[in-house]
Amino acid sequence: MPPNNPRPVQQGLSCRLTPDEWSRVSDCCTEIRQFPAKSAISRKGEPLDESLLLLGGIVGRHVPGPHRDLREMVAIEVPGDFVDLHSFPIGSLDHDVTAITAVRVAVYPHSALRRLMRESPDIGLSLWALTVMDAAIHRYWSFRIGALRATGRVANFLCEMELRLRRAGLGEDGKFDLPLTQSDLGEACGMSAVHVNRVIRDLRAAGYCTFRAGRVEIHDMAKLREIGSFEPGFLFGHWSD
Amino acid sequence: MPPNNPRPVQQGLSCRLTPDEWSRVSDCCTEIRQFPAKSAISRKGEPLDESLLLLGGIVGRHVPGPHRDLREMVAIEVPGDFVDLHSFPIGSLDHDVTAITAVRVAVYPHSALRRLMRESPDIGLSLWALTVMDAAIHRYWSFRIGALRATGRVANFLCEMELRLRRAGLGEDGKFDLPLTQSDLGEACGMSAVHVNRVIRDLRAAGYCTFRAGRVEIHDMAKLREIGSFEPGFLFGHWSD
DNA sequence: CGCCAATTTGACGAACTTCAAGGGTTGTGG
DNA sequence: CCACAACCCTTGAAGTTCGTCAAATTGGCG
Numbered sequence: 001m002p003p004n005n006p007r008p009v010q011q012g013l014s015c016r017l018t019p020d021e022w023s024r025v026s027d028c029c030t031e032i033r034q035f036p037a038k039s040a041i042s043r044k045g046e047p048l049d050e051s052l053l054l055l056g057g058i059v060g061r062h063v064p065g066p067h068r069d070l071r072e073m074v075a076i077e078v079p080g081d082f083v084d085l086h087s088f089p090i091g092s093l094d095h096d097v098t099a100i101t102a103v104r105v106a107v108y109p110h111s112a113l114r115r116l117m118r119e120s121p122d123i124g125l126s127l128w129a130l131t132v133m134d135a136a137i138h139r140y141w142s143f144r145i146g147a148l149r150a151t152g153r154v155a156n157f158l159c160e161m162e163l164r165l166r167r168a169g170l171g172e173d174g175k176f177d178l179p180l181t182q183s184d185l186g187e188a189c190g191m192s193a194v195h196v197n198r199v200i201r202d203l204r205a206a207g208y209c210t211f212r213a214g215r216v217e218i219h220d221m222a223k224l225r226e227i228g229s230f231e232p233g234f235l236f237g238h239w240s241d
Numbered sequence: 242m243p244p245n246n247p248r249p250v251q252q253g254l255s256c257r258l259t260p261d262e263w264s265r266v267s268d269c270c271t272e273i274r275q276f277p278a279k280s281a282i283s284r285k286g287e288p289l290d291e292s293l294l295l296l297g298g299i300v301g302r303h304v305p306g307p308h309r310d311l312r313e314m315v316a317i318e319v320p321g322d323f324v325d326l327h328s329f330p331i332g333s334l335d336h337d338v339t340a341i342t343a344v345r346v347a348v349y350p351h352s353a354l355r356r357l358m359r360e361s362p363d364i365g366l367s368l369w370a371l372t373v374m375d376a377a378i379h380r381y382w383s384f385r386i387g388a389l390r391a392t393g394r395v396a397n398f399l400c401e402m403e404l405r406l407r408r409a410g411l412g413e414d415g416k417f418d419l420p421l422t423q424s425d426l427g428e429a430c431g432m433s434a435v436h437v438n439r440v441i442r443d444l445r446a447a448g449y450c451t452f453r454a455g456r457v458e459i460h461d462m463a464k465l466r467e468i469g470s471f472e473p474g475f476l477f478g479h480w481s482d
Numbered sequence: 483c484g485c486c487a488a489t490t491t492g493a494c495g496a497a498c499t500t501c502a503a504g505g506g507t508t509g510t511g512g
Numbered sequence: 513c514c515a516c517a518a519c520c521c522t523t524g525a526a527g528t529t530c531g532t533c534a535a536a537t538t539g540g541c542g
Contacts, residue, residue, distance in 0.1 A: 492534090
């Protein structure tokens, strides 16, 4: 390990690793890298030989369709999440990864992770678990888009973001920054930006929450969770608050 | 390895493993098990200490909502797919697993898989890759439901099923069995059963495909893929036909 | 200030859900 | 063999939700 090895702070999803595991994973980090807002981090199909842990900022993952204007946001990563650990076992991704805000990431070369996994298969299992949690979040997004109508979708989405950002130490008391445009929100929830606007107006008028200038304030969490059919234990029951 | 160790045939997604890897994974199989149609295989949150490889039949995975009538089908497994390998790194699942048809599965105790992974981390990596492919399919489902409208969703879904079932050796020439009700299809595509009925009537009238009595016949694959915005390489470009 | 992107609102039509009813098929028990 | 129940499919009618188009407004930033 180089003496100037960067050692990211443990937060968010990565808290599933024990401190010792985290320490040994951190040893694999070779670099801290930055991306400006709205820049592409990687593209579908591109060969990848490193994975990124998000340290600061918000990252979006989009599945592109056959036309430029047809795509869906399939995931959002918050600090503490691995952005593209999925590329480790398979060498590339099926989707685009984009920096929504300016972003700071820790770089983990696949070669180092592979070496670590050969030395300590149990750590490999813990990292595997992180990608499995990621898949569970994907499934919940399917549930949201498929089973709920527009108002419920937005409410449910805000509840998930509140929970995940709070777990990442980036919000409390139902207040947090969510630097997404209404168009972003529409792409994440499978609805038009115009309709997103109407829905958040209704949510504001009802007194449940506000979403303005990239900041969310939830005033009635119980009600928002109810109309969003949101259950905080949606991730295996591991997050129950 | 017991002398009467069942050795499942390799097909579908599991073809990503080398024959040697497959052989060593197969050694972990302790049992062949059956489930009747419409029976529950496992439920959300239940502790699991084994994973199942689907040998025959169709399995559905549902994320349940807070009410009985609110749920979404988030995945369908076909023979050759692991049904719940996601439970291996984490010990439980966030969703229900249901036998849609009568089902035959190969049982892999987690303890045996863990032993195998410690002996051969590279095989662990290959199994990890299978769960990563699974997540890619989840993302594609999000794309389908979020970015397409009803007709495109159904067309896209049928294209995916055609590809996966053909890959599993269970269909050719655009004809295959898909033992789902129109309600099932609605739960998978995020639409009402009534509207599913109208959409498949339109697809039939247009001469693109038929879906009757659990059997699909695609008459114009190019057209169906076009209106479904379906790209056969959706899985990392690994499946390109 | 002036530009550009994002937000907001109205109007309209299209897409979709719900409710309701009828018909077909299958399996079961008399 | 028939009657019946259960389930699925099919269609119509009516109402709701949502997308599209268009235009005005706001807000951030050089």
